[in-house]
Each structure stands twice: as C-alpha cells, then as structure tokens.
Amino acid sequence: MGLTDIKQRIAKAEAAAGRDPGSVQLIAVSKVQPNERVAAVLEQGHRLFGENKVQEAAGKWPQFREEYPDARVHLIGPLQTNKARQAMELFEAIHSLDRPKLANTLARLAQEIGTCPDLFIQVNTGEEGQKAGVLPADTDAFVAECRALELPVRGLMCIPPVDETPSLHFALLAKMAKRNGLDGLSMGMSSDFEEAIAFGATHVRVGSAIFGERTYD
Numbered sequence: 001m002g003l004t005d006i007k008q009r010i011a012k013a014e015a016a017a018g019r020d021p022g023s024v025q026l027i028a029v030s031k032v033q034p035n036e037r038v039a040a041v042l043e044q045g046h047r048l049f050g051e052n053k054v055q056e057a058a059g060k061w062p063q064f065r066e067e068y069p070d071a072r073v074h075l076i077g078p079l080q081t082n083k084a085r086q087a088m089e090l091f092e093a094i095h096s097l098d099r100p101k102l103a104n105t106l107a108r109l110a111q112e113i114g115t116c117p118d119l120f121i122q123v124n125t126g127e128e129g130q131k132a133g134v135l136p137a138d139t140d141a142f143v144a145e146c147r148a149l150e151l152p153v154r155g156l157m158c159i160p161p162v163d164e165t166p167s168l169h170f171a172l173l174a175k176m177a178k179r180n181g182l183d184g185l186s187m188g189m190s191s192d193f194e195e196a197i198a199f200g201a202t203h204v205r206v207g208s209a210i211f212g213e214r215t216y217d
C-alpha cells in the first residue's frame, strides 16, 4: 500500500516484462479521496492524477494546481457533451472518448479553443450492457472516425468486467491498439496493474492501493 510500494511494484513489473524503466505512467486515482490524502501524495512528488467526474475535479484541482502548477490530471470517467468544454480546460487527457457525438463535440471545441487534451478511446471489451465504451467490433471504425476529425487519439482504454480474468481483456485491447497503430494503453487498476503491464499498459490507473479505500458518504 502507498505510493512508494506501488512505484516499486510497477518498476518490477516493467522489468519482468522486459520493458524500459519508466515506460508505464502511474495515474494516481484521487476521486472521492479526502484532500489531505491527495496533498500527501503531491508532497511525495507525484504529479499525475486521475478523476472520474468533471464536477469533482473542478472543485479541488484548481487549488492544488496553484501550489503544484506541474500537476496533471486525467479524466477517466464518463463525459457528457455539455461538460466537454469544461473538461477540455481541466484535464491534460481524457480516457473516456466512447461515442461519435462526443467525438464531434470535442472536435468542434478543439477547433475553437485551439488545443485538445490527449484522448483515449474507451472500449467495452466485455460487451457489458451498463458499461460505457465502443464495442470491440466498432473500434477500428471509430478510431478512423476520430482521426478524420483530427482528434489527438493516443490510445485505447478498458475496464474489464469484475468477474472475468482481466488478462483476456488486456490482451484484446493491446491487439486492437496495435492494429490501429496506437501506442497508448490505459489499463490496469489496484487489483490487476501488474498483469496490465505484462500486456503492454502504458498508463495504469491506481486508486485505493495508493490512497486507501474510498469511503462514500
């Protein structure tokens, strides 16, 4: 548990997979965590964080950024089009590009603003009804559609079903990224980030194993 431990485990997993040290970026998922815990991880020198709600991120990151201007925050949760502009202003990357309507909105705003966060397309690898993401069969076409809109698509993202072996999903996502010429793979959470690294993850999203359990009230 804790940042130091997770960084060591990432380094070990990189080495075990024959990957370069530092080739995996650790996104410390700070959603719901008390500000003291987030501040402590910032004080330890960590600068890359993940949030799953625009509103929540807007409530805490502007202040943290005053003290830590080099902090970067990635959106890892669903994005409504009416919050797209705010998200583009708040986040260095968005990991939840999951539908044509959102792609069109982001493209229009990118034209207007002149910049766009790095984007990851979320793939619903488990084809779960309640889960966001494009279906595996639609992914190649959606990547092409986003590229035609000149969106900066950096990679693919997935959240495997809780009751399935994550490695099958990691392998599928890696295969889809490769055939689309995408380098980024956002996959792996507290319980499975080492496996994700073995399958090529470039961004692991780790929350509770760094900060402790989230308590929702």
Ligand SMILES: *Cc1c(COP(=O)(O)O)cnc(C)c1O
Residues within 6 Å of the ligand: 029, 031, 052, 076, 077, 159, 189, 190, 191, 205, 206, 207, 208, 209
């Ligand atoms: C909350 C969340 C995580 C982190 O989950 P932990 O199990 O706490 O590591 C990772 N990815 C997404 C998309 C999340 O919503």
